[in-house]
Amino acid sequence: MQFYYGNQMPLRILDEAEFWKHQEEEHTVVIRELVKGLEQEFVDALKKWEAALAETHQQVVRYIETVIRSGAQVTQELYQHVMQLVTFCLQQSDQFIQLCRQIKTESAAVSANATAKVVLDHIIRESEYFTGIAQTLLYNNQDGR
Template sequence: MQYYYGNQMPLRLLDEAEFWKHQEAEHTEVIREALNGLEPEYVQALKEWEQALTETHQQVVSYVETVNRMGYTFEELQEQVTELIKYCLDESLKFIDLCREIEANSAAAKDNPFAKTLLNHIIRESEYFVGIARIILYGHTPA
């Protein structure tokens, strides 16, 4: 991510969150469709995650629209955007935990090389967003 956006930085931060929340919501559907025989509790958990991630995505989009229409400056939105990014980070970490749980405990994934590859890919993508969010929030990626 480039940091030369100046007073447009809130939009850039929100753009990242918007993209990754949309990706994670889509990933819930990909997992449900790709893993034949996925246990009902994981199917249900993924449906609930899809709803939650979609709601977060919509909240981020709402912020983007507000910034675009109202012309707020970074200072005016900094605290709100920071809190939203913290929420997005925490949400992604929990989604990663669910993916790891499915990989470790689901019969549909445990001995299925494709499922492991898919889940690891999804985890890596969410971890990428986690890294971006940590840089945004803390200026570096904590060890």
């Protein structure tokens, strides 16, 4: 992600969050469909994550609409709400990564499926990409805008 967006930065990070929350939501389905015989506890966890990620995705979309409507006048309060949402998205992605790692290491069905291991590694890397973007933005904005 480039950091030359100036006052469009809230919109840029929201665009990233919108894309990655949707990706993570889809990844829950990919894992369930790819890993035949996946243990029920992981199937249930992935279904809960799918719903939670969809909810976060919709919240990000609502904030995008709000920032767009505000034009060039993003208030400090709105900016802080966006940063809080980005923080939540970062934490959520970290937790999703933990679940993916747990599935990879604890699932007998995954241990017998080399393709599933590769896909899980890919999914983890993609979520880590988003967390890197979010962390950079948050650390660069600790002192406000």
